Amino acid sequence: MVERPERLERRGFLRLVTAVPIVAAAAAFLSPLLRLLKPNTRPFEVLYEPTVHDVPVGEVTVAATLDEVARPWDFKYFVFTQRYPQYTPEGLRAANVPAVVIRLPYKIRLPWDWARTIGKTPQLQESDIIVFSRICPHLGCIYNYVPNWQEVTAGYGGYVPPPPRRHALMACPCHLSIYDPADPQQPGRVLSGPAPRPPRTFLYEIRGNQIVVTDVEPGGIA
Amino acid sequence: MGLVADWLRERKEHLDLFDETRTAQQGNPLYLLGPMIYFFWLVTVISGVILMLWYEPTTTGAYDSVRRIQEEIPLGWLVRGVHKYAADGIFLGIILRIYRMYFAGEYKRPGELGWMLFFLGLVLMMISGVTGYLLIWNQRSFWAAKTILTVPVYLDELTAPLSRWLGYNLNFGSMIAYVFLGGSAIGQATITRFYSIHFGISLVLLVLIEFYFYRTRRKRLNMSLFPMALFLAMLVFISHPDVLPAELGRRADPNRTPLPILSDWYFLALYQYVKYTPPLWAGLGPGLLIGIGMLVPFLDRSRSRHPLDRPFFLVLGIWALFLFLAFTTLILWNIAVIEREPPLVLLSTAIVMGLGFLWHLRRRRRQLRAAAVPPAARPTARAPERPAPAPSVLAGQSGEPA
Numbered sequence: 001m002v003e004r005p006e007r008l009e010r011r012g013f014l015r016l017v018t019a020v021p022i023v024a025a026a027a028a029f030l031s032p033l034l035r036l037l038k039p040n041t042r043p044f045e046v047l048y049e050p051t052v053h054d055v056p057v058g059e060v061t062v063a064a065t066l067d068e069v070a071r072p073w074d075f076k077y078f079v080f081t082q083r084y085p086q087y088t089p090e091g092l093r094a095a096n097v098p099a100v101v102i103r104l105p106y107k108i109r110l111p112w113d114w115a116r117t118i119g120k121t122p123q124l125q126e127s128d129i130i131v132f133s134r135i136c137p138h139l140g141c142i143y144n145y146v147p148n149w150q151e152v153t154a155g156y157g158g159y160v161p162p163p164p165r166r167h168a169l170m171a172c173p174c175h176l177s178i179y180d181p182a183d184p185q186q187p188g189r190v191l192s193g194p195a196p197r198p199p200r201t202f203l204y205e206i207r208g209n210q211i212v213v214t215d216v217e218p219g220g221i222a
Numbered sequence: 223m224g225l226v227a228d229w230l231r232e233r234k235e236h237l238d239l240f241d242e243t244r245t246a247q248q249g250n251p252l253y254l255l256g257p258m259i260y261f262f263w264l265v266t267v268i269s270g271v272i273l274m275l276w277y278e279p280t281t282t283g284a285y286d287s288v289r290r291i292q293e294e295i296p297l298g299w300l301v302r303g304v305h306k307y308a309a310d311g312i313f314l315g316i317i318l319r320i321y322r323m324y325f326a327g328e329y330k331r332p333g334e335l336g337w338m339l340f341f342l343g344l345v346l347m348m349i350s351g352v353t354g355y356l357l358i359w360n361q362r363s364f365w366a367a368k369t370i371l372t373v374p375v376y377l378d379e380l381t382a383p384l385s386r387w388l389g390y391n392l393n394f395g396s397m398i399a400y401v402f403l404g405g406s407a408i409g410q411a412t413i414t415r416f417y418s419i420h421f422g423i424s425l426v427l428l429v430l431i432e433f434y435f436y437r438t439r440r441k442r443l444n445m446s447l448f449p450m451a452l453f454l455a456m457l458v459f460i461s462h463p464d465v466l467p468a469e470l471g472r473r474a475d476p477n478r479t480p481l482p483i484l485s486d487w488y489f490l491a492l493y494q495y496v497k498y499t500p501p502l503w504a505g506l507g508p509g510l511l512i513g514i515g516m517l518v519p520f521l522d523r524s525r526s527r528h529p530l531d532r533p534f535f536l537v538l539g540i541w542a543l544f545l546f547l548a549f550t551t552l553i554l555w556n557i558a559v560i561e562r563e564p565p566l567v568l569l570s571t572a573i574v575m576g577l578g579f580l581w582h583l584r585r586r587r588r589q590l591r592a593a594a595v596p597p598a599a600r601p602t603a604r605a606p607e608r609p610a611p612a613p614s615v616l617a618g619q620s621g622e623p624a
Contacts, residue, residue: 037401038397038400038401049390049391049392049393050391050392050393050394050396050397050400051391051393051396051397051400051406052391054396054400054405054406056406056407079477084405084406084407085405085406086404086405086407086409086410086411087404087405087411088404088409088410088411088414090410093405093407093409093410095406095407095409095476096476096477098477098478138372138501139368139369139372139373139496139501139504140368140369140372141365141368141369141479141483142476142477142478142479143479144479144481155481155482155556156481157497157556157557157558157559158557158558158559159559172479173479173480173481173482173483174365174369174479174483175369175496175497175558176497176558176560192559192560192561193497193558193560194496194497194498194499194500194501194504194560195501196376196500196501
């Protein structure tokens with residue numbers, strides 16, 4: 001009777017000693033499963049950023065000519081093409097990033113602080129032309145540029161902008177986020193809705209008569 | 223370890239997934255919900271396999287093949303309609319059954335495991351619904367898939383402090399999204415993966431359920447022929463092109479989100495909720511709701527199964543149902559002002575739940591007072607309300623004070 005607890009302890013210890021390698025072996029056998037699901041993970045790569053190989057690469061595009069957005073609140077939709085890895089036998093695939101060029105009625109400081117993180121130096125500091133990605137920074141729908149703010153009130157959930165912001169706005173059909181493209185402090189400021197941040201912007205250069213888009217602010221799902 | 227095994231064994235013995243032990247209550251439609259779920263499930267799987275004969279899971283061909291099934295292939299409309307509406311029937315059955323279990327207190331011992339499994343079933347059903355929906359490749363399904371798979375990206379915010387501390391980005395949330403999408407955007411890989419998940423969930427669960435019936439030796443469909451024939455007739459009737467054929471919508475256009483845009487009916491309330499909250503909570507909120515819902519048997523410690531004996535949980539259930547319907551109505555009218563409605567919802571919820579809690583306390587105090595007074599001295603007016611088996615239940619669980 002005295003030895004009984006000791007015997008149980010030994011049994012528990014032996015169980016532990018066998019269980020640890022079995023669990024470790026099972027984990028080792030199952031770990032390639034993640035590579036099966038996400039083939040651009042390198043074999044035997046343990047410490048890495050899981051999404052580092054998924055960064056899309058964009059193509060330089062002419063967004064618009066200066067004549068097309070000559071007057072204040074003129075805008076033009078265009079499509080920026082990105083290539084990203086897709087987990088199919090074909091591999092890379094092109095995805096479109098719908099975007100919009102807007103001529104503002106006044107000059108603002110361009111929100112291009114992100115350019116340094118991808119190693120670029122912006123050509124301009126301030127301008128009255130701004131280029132936004134139309135992918136909603138909330139959950140990835142495509143938002144619209146709405147020239148008349150009353151249409152925003154009528155069609156996007158009933159938001160009424162305060163008098164200084166009664167001009168063209170940007171609004172998303174999915175979850176009714178509303179953005180002000182012309183906010184001097186923060187272009188694309190969220191006026192209403194669940195969006196956590198303003199839409200992403202494009203880096204552009206003026207080449208002669210053309211607005212040439214080179215890069216899009218990283219982040220988000222295309 | 224032994225304790226957990228004992229707990230599980232007792233709950234497993236009392237598992238009653240499709241109401242198959244309620245053979246005496248076939249006349250009560252509430253107890254028809256279990257066999258109804260199983261019946262609609264079988265119909266969905268069979269019609270789904272027939273649809274696979276004609277469906278083409280590619281980004282370029284999916285929409286056209288579904289249109290062909292609906293409009294050109296003889297009786298294609300029937301198979302597709304039956305598949306869609308039988309799946310809706312499973313959904314309705316699971317939701318109603320969860321409500322029945324809730325208000326009838328069926329989640330109380332030994333029903334805890336069954337309750338939790340039904341929540342798991344609801345989650346799997348939602349995944350199956352989303353993955354199946356994308357296969358049509360229309361506007362509604364495309365944007366539903368896109369928004370739902372952007373939600374996990376915000377989970378990166380939760381691991382951000384750990385990432386900073388470790389010095390490299392963990393990004394598990396994004397990884398979840400990429401694994402489901404098969405890349406960083408919706409494309410051919412997404413449709414292939416969704417096809418596999420959509421079929422796989424039903425198939426694997428059906429095998430597990432078959433194993434369950436094999437072990438318990440119970441009747442699979444505790445249902446007479448009449449309701450079965452009636453349900454089938456309803457499915458055929460509603461699928462008819464002149465009644466309410468399964469919707470086709472417009473072909474998915476990745477460059478344009480239509481306004482207004484809605485989801486399938488069972489997601490409407492959740493969709494309205496997503497408009498109101500910051501995006502991290504769009505993922506955390508439903509997760510917590512389902513997690514806490516699963517834990518209800520352990521939160522509600524009252525012994526009686528009667529809803530009036532646990533007023534807080536009664537009020538909670540009714541309020542949840544009310545919000546579900548109210549949110550669904552608001553989204554159908556396309557109303558969502560983030561400055562106006564969320565405070566109203568929070569305030570009214572706090573008031574209603576506070577009142578429910580007070581009611582609960584009052585009820586509990588009365589019960590305690592009634593238990594303290596010996597039965598002979600109890601006022602006669604309250605005597606009929608006390609159910610007779612209560613003392614025996616008390617005697618059975620001697621571990622807890624009344």
